[in-house]
Amino acid sequence: SYLISLSFQQRIEIHKLRQGDNLILGFSIGGGIDQDPTQNPFSEDKTDKGIYVTRVTQGGPAEVAGLQIGDKIMQVNGWDMTMVTHDQARKRLTKRNEEVVRLLVTRQSLQKAVQQSMLS
């Protein structure tokens, strides 16, 4: 048997948590068109300059909503995130007047061979 990788697109809705004066989402991002794509540990293609989720805090709103580490964020509330700088991405995620962010993420997962599952 061998592993094949598939990528899923998922829609995730995160409700921001209020901590003092800030609204936090509970994850960290990396990447951007002004960053060095070769140092991204989660991307499959090392020239991919998209925004990736690098950390998800335990028990935070992102984890509750189902966001996983290594996800690539494609859209935030309809705004495209594939060709933005790191700072632009941060700004789009941390708008003060939004309490809910709807993300479109791409996730790669490894599946066991379809063959084997067909046989069993």
Next chain:
Amino acid sequence: MSATMDTESTYSGYSHYSGHSKKAHRQGRDRHKSPRSKDGSRSEKSVTIQTPPAEPLLGNDASRAEEGQDDNWGETTTAITGTSEHSISQEDIARISKDLEDSVGLDCKRYLGLTVAAVLGLLVFLTPIAFILLPQILWRDDLEPCGTVCEGLFISVAFKLLILLIGTWALFFRQPKADLPRVFVFRALLLVLIFLFVFSYWLFYGVRILDSKDTNYQGIVQYAVSLVDALLFIHYLAIVLLELRQLQPMFTVKVVRSTDGESRYYSLGHLSIQRAALVVLENYYRDFTVYNPALLTASKSRAAKHMAGLKVYNVDGPGNNASGQSRAMIAAAARRRDSSHNELYYEEADHERRVRKRRARLVVAVEEAFTHIKRLQAEEQQKAPGEMMDPREAAQAIFPSMARALQKYLRTTRQQQYHSMESILQHLSFCITNNMTPKAFLERYLNPGPTLQYDRERWFSKQWTLVSEEAVTSGLQDGVVFVLKCLDFSLVVNVKKIPFIKLSEEFIDPKSHKFVLRLQSETSV
């Protein structure tokens, strides 16, 4: 006399160095006498040489590898085998006759070429003078008077002839340094050109001027001036063809010696094969280490052992399948698990260690020997006239303390043939005279040097033959291979063209060197 000749002929059958050893032997016996007399006259000094001087190790020692038992100048007296000073072996006779007939044949050809060129040169030089003088001699009264113009032309002719003379002397009057098998194409062409040129001028002169007794003297002198000008241009052509054309390197030549694989690369221009061979040989004497047949015996004995262990038995009947037999032998030899590589490895490691040990002992002995001598300054020379020695005596004084270590080292590195005691003493006194350190003295013995460094007798390479598939006067081309053979080994020469280099230019503005940091930030949201 015949009895000694008989012993000589059987002796030469045993060792292939008989020719050289006899010659060295003879020299050694002559050298025997001179230091002895010196010893006698110096007996009042406190330092004397204990051991009698003797010859270099003879050729028969090269085949025996054991040490410490051979007679040599460091330790004991020499045992001289029964030869007389006037005996020569068969090989010597063959060599002498070959030398004779070769030298006679080539000398004739060389002298013929030289005389032709000299005669032509003389003719050419005298022609303008003849052109100017003949009308004066033959029909002086009929000539038109020609004043300042002609005198100016005379001066210019004189100086141009002088320049031509100096140029020809500089270019052509050189000692020939080699005998080449075929004639130089360009030289022959130039001689033919000059001959035709002068011949046509004489023809014109004879027909138009002498026969018709032309009275316009200025025209005649100008004709002579034009001849001299044209000769100067031919001289220029000669420089370009013979000297300048081959200066620019066009080919890289790889020279490999057939016996031990030593190789060198040289850059050559457009030369004919024979001239390229000449350049290679001139550089051979300077760049290649001297050919030492004693170093090849190890690989020969290994090769003999490889094929000696197998015998072929033909069980299928009396068919003479020679190629099948040899193939079977090769296959069996390949499959056989022999440990000769092991032997070689350990033998080489052993030899390396032995050489290094001997070398260390030698260096220490020489350094110690050199400390026994001090150079006297001018003032001190007046004060202590008693014990003063000249360099030769000083060398003889310190030589015994290093003789044994040096001789052992030379024997281990198989160089004992190349250094006789006399040459070592000479080198030692040379080093002492020139204030050289022990290391500078030893540099000649620690590593084998180029062939030029050694005595002519030891060269093994004086007569060369050029073996080539193409005509030796044709030029070098890419891929040409020729071989320079001498009696004991050969040099294989491979010619390669220097590739055409395409060089392009790229301009970089010094202000364009800009850099940026590689970012990888992580922001938590």
